[in-house]
Amino acid sequence: xxxxxxxxxxxxxxxxxxxxxxxxxxxxxxxxxxxxxxxxxxxxxxxxxxxxxxxxxxxxxxxxxxxxxxxxxxxxxxxxxxxxxxxxxxxxxxxxxxxxxxxxxxxxxxxxxxxxxxxxxxxxxxxxxxxxxxxxxxxxxxxxxxxxxxxxxxxxxxxxxxxxxxxxxxxxxxxxxxxxxxxxxxxxxxxxxxxxxxxxxxxxxxxxxxxxxxxxxxxxxxxxxxxxxxxxxxxxxxxxxxxxxxxxxxxxxxxxxxxxxxxxxxxxxxxxxxxxxxxxxxxxxxxxxxxxxxxxxxxxxxxxxxxxxxxxxxxxxxxxxxxxxxxxxxxxxxxxxxxxxxxxxxxxxxxxxxxxxxxxxxxxxxxxxxxxxxxxxxxxxxxxxxxxxxxxxxxxxxxxxxxxxxxxxxxxxxxxxxxxxxxxxxxxxxxxxxxxxxxxxxxxxxxxxxxxxxxxxxxxxxxxxxxxxxxxxxxxxxxxxxxxxxxxxxxxxxxxxxxxxxxxxxxxxxxxxxxxxxxxxxxxxxxxxxxxxxxxxxxxxxxxxxxxxxxxxxxxxxxxxxxxxxxxxxxxxxxxxxxxxxxxxxxxxxxxxxxxxxxxxxxxxxxxxxxxxxxxxxxxxxxxxxxxxxxxxxxxxxxxxxxxxxxxxx
Numbered sequence: 001x002x003x004x005x006x007x008x009x010x011x012x013x014x015x016x017x018x019x020x021x022x023x024x025x026x027x028x029x030x031x032x033x034x035x036x037x038x039x040x041x042x043x044x045x046x047x048x049x050x051x052x053x054x055x056x057x058x059x060x061x062x063x064x065x066x067x068x069x070x071x072x073x074x075x076x077x078x079x080x081x082x083x084x085x086x087x088x089x090x091x092x093x094x095x096x097x098x099x100x101x102x103x104x105x106x107x108x109x110x111x112x113x114x115x116x117x118x119x120x121x122x123x124x125x126x127x128x129x130x131x132x133x134x135x136x137x138x139x140x141x142x143x144x145x146x147x148x149x150x151x152x153x154x155x156x157x158x159x160x161x162x163x164x165x166x167x168x169x170x171x172x173x174x175x176x177x178x179x180x181x182x183x184x185x186x187x188x189x190x191x192x193x194x195x196x197x198x199x200x201x202x203x204x205x206x207x208x209x210x211x212x213x214x215x216x217x218x219x220x221x222x223x224x225x226x227x228x229x230x231x232x233x234x235x236x237x238x239x240x241x242x243x244x245x246x247x248x249x250x251x252x253x254x255x256x257x258x259x260x261x262x263x264x265x266x267x268x269x270x271x272x273x274x275x276x277x278x279x280x281x282x283x284x285x286x287x288x289x290x291x292x293x294x295x296x297x298x299x300x301x302x303x304x305x306x307x308x309x310x311x312x313x314x315x316x317x318x319x320x321x322x323x324x325x326x327x328x329x330x331x332x333x334x335x336x337x338x339x340x341x342x343x344x345x346x347x348x349x350x351x352x353x354x355x356x357x358x359x360x361x362x363x364x365x366x367x368x369x370x371x372x373x374x375x376x377x378x379x380x381x382x383x384x385x386x387x388x389x390x391x392x393x394x395x396x397x398x399x400x401x402x403x404x405x406x407x408x409x410x411x412x413x414x415x416x417x418x419x420x421x422x423x424x425x426x427x428x429x430x431x432x433x434x435x436x437x438x439x440x441x442x443x444x445x446x447x448x449x450x451x452x453x454x455x456x457x458x459x460x461x462x463x464x465x466x467x468x469x470x471x472x473x474x475x476x477x478x479x480x481x482x483x484x485x486x487x488x489x490x491x492x493x494x495x496x497x498x499x500x501x502x503x504x505x506x507x508x509x510x511x512x513x514x515x516x517x518x519x520x521x522x523x524x525x526x527x528x529x530x531x532x533x534x535x536x537x538x539x540x541x542x543x544x545x546x547x548x549x550x551x552x553x554x555x556x557x558x559x560x561x562x563x564x565x566x567x568x569x570x571x572x573x574x575x576x577x578x579x580x581x582x583x584x585x586x587x588x589x590x591x592x593x594x595x596x597x598x599x600x601x602x603x604x605x606x607x608x609x610x611x612x613x614x615x616x617x618x619x620x621x622x623x624x625x626x627x628x629x630x631x632x633x634x635x636x637x638x639x640x641x642x643x644x645x646x647x648x649x650x
Contacts, residue, residue, distance in 0.1 A: 085158030187211035213281030262352035337364025468621030493523030534562030540643030545609025545628030552595030568593030
């Protein structure tokens with residue numbers, strides 16, 4: 001187009017004039033006397049008349065014009081860029097052009113005509129390169145600049161031409177893979193009649209390397225593809241040479257590095273493969289993630305080491321992470337008062353993966369000293385042995401308790417690296433608790449000592465898509481705890497709780513979420529059961545808008561007394577307005593629930609709480625702040641409750 005060729009012609013003529021002067025004979029340069037004040041000779045005529053911008057065709061934009069025709073060369077102007085002709089072209093041509101275009105990166109700033117013209121030519125070359133990488137080798141790109149109001153309109157018109165395709169694909173060397181050649185070719189993905197797309201070829205090479213590693217060839221070598229394009233027939237051929245090496249099986253695990261946190265036996269416990277299995281690179285990558293997930297390693301290098309002709313050992317080089325942590329927390333909660341917590345932890349005091357934590361709490365409503373042991377990957381992958389010993393004092397609205405507790409359990413946990421579908425736990429608890437509550441009918445304080453033995457167990461299924469910020473799917477969990485109590489005799493009972501939640505997205509910026517919880521205690525009366533083992537409702541993980549233990553039956557002194565069953569629900573809309581850039585969200589919610597004296601919950605008389613929350617979606621999960629208020633608030637109930645935590649409410 002005229003807008004691009006004119007500056008090139010002018011530049012060519014100027015260079016030609018310089019070459020004529022530079023080629024003048026030496027004697028002529030010596031005898032020629034020049035007057036510095038004499039006028040310069042006019043430049044040769046370009047042979048192209050300058051169009052009149054006041055004509056109808058130019059004003060209406062019927063003919064493209066160059067930037068030099070619209071303004072003085074030194075003037076800075078704003079401009080807008082449009083690209084026409086990329087519709088229907090696959091791949092990432094348009095998005096890559098938007099990211100790399102010098103015109104688009106500078107269109108928010110003023111530029112002079114020479115700069116705009118140079119950028120247009122650079123972008124035309126960029127588009128040509130991107131189109132060739134997508135298989136369009138005969139693309140034609142024209143540029144034009146035209147006035148458009150108070151700025152210039154820069155237009156790139158693309159004629160992509162025909163799409164080239166592969167007429168022949170050769171993968172040499174796969175014949176030595178013992179019948180796995182067809183699967184490897186399918187993994188490569190590039191076949192006859194596939195478009196000559198650079199992204200497809202590069203992705204095919206990566207997929208082929210991955211497939212070779214998963215099929216038992218850890219030392220396979222894949223050369224770069226050789227592509228030959230025939231512009232006359234508009235097809236291409238591809239040749240790729242593969243040296244798979246010999247098929248290998250897993251051997252032993254070796255441990256290296258300075259002071260590794262554990263030895264090869266425990267690494268083998270974490271690994272999902274066993275000696276003698278066919279080598280699989282995906283299993284090696286999984287082992288790397290599993291080692292990092294222990295928290296005891298800052299970095300790890302896993303390398304296959306050839307042993308003989310058919311085995312590889314896995315060399316594990318680990319750099320240990322800091323083992324000790326001191327943590328502290330100061331906070332205030334509605335209905336809970338002030339709370340200060342401090343802890344010291346050694347994450348590998350008892351090898352392997354034996355984390356010991358000493359913890360203390362000093363608060364308005366709670367004081368505690370405790371020690372816990374957590375043995376990660378205990379005897380098998382993802383199984384955790386927990387042990388604890390706790391001495392505590394709780395001064396709550398429903399009861400005052402001095403408690404000594406010891407317990408242990410085995411559990412299969414889920415985490416943000418491996419979100420598991422099924423999790424479980426089972427163990428035991430031994431509790432000695434001296435508790436003060438009030439006789440419900442007369443409000444007289446009574447203090448009793450309870451000796452309790454329990455065998456709690458849980459089973460949960462997680463069908464959601466994210467551990468901390470689920471947007472679709474559902475979750476189900478059940479907890480059963482048979483308990484034996486020694487207080488004024490020996491009696492037994494069972495505590496049962498069921499939880500379910502569901503998440504449904506509507507578009508990209510709205511998720512409706514719901515939660516239901518029911519529980520019951522069968523086998524004993526409320527008066528016989530220790531107050532700390534009854535059900536209570538209210539709070540950030542229960543019914544928002546109320547303080548902890550604020551919902552439920554009360555005695556004649558208007559103090560909560562707990563109950564043998566509960567029913568709760570929560571509904572919320574998780575909205576992420578585009579105006580907030582996607583990092584912030586608003587969550588209006590409605591919660592409801594109540595406590596009942598019977599063994600089975602009812603669905604009547606539920607207390608309701610409503611409010612709104614703010615979410616900040618960080619890289620490690622949403623941070624939530626919820627503000628709620630009771631509906632139909634009663635005397636003595638807190639008008640506003642605030643909850644802050646990591647992760648969604650459910």
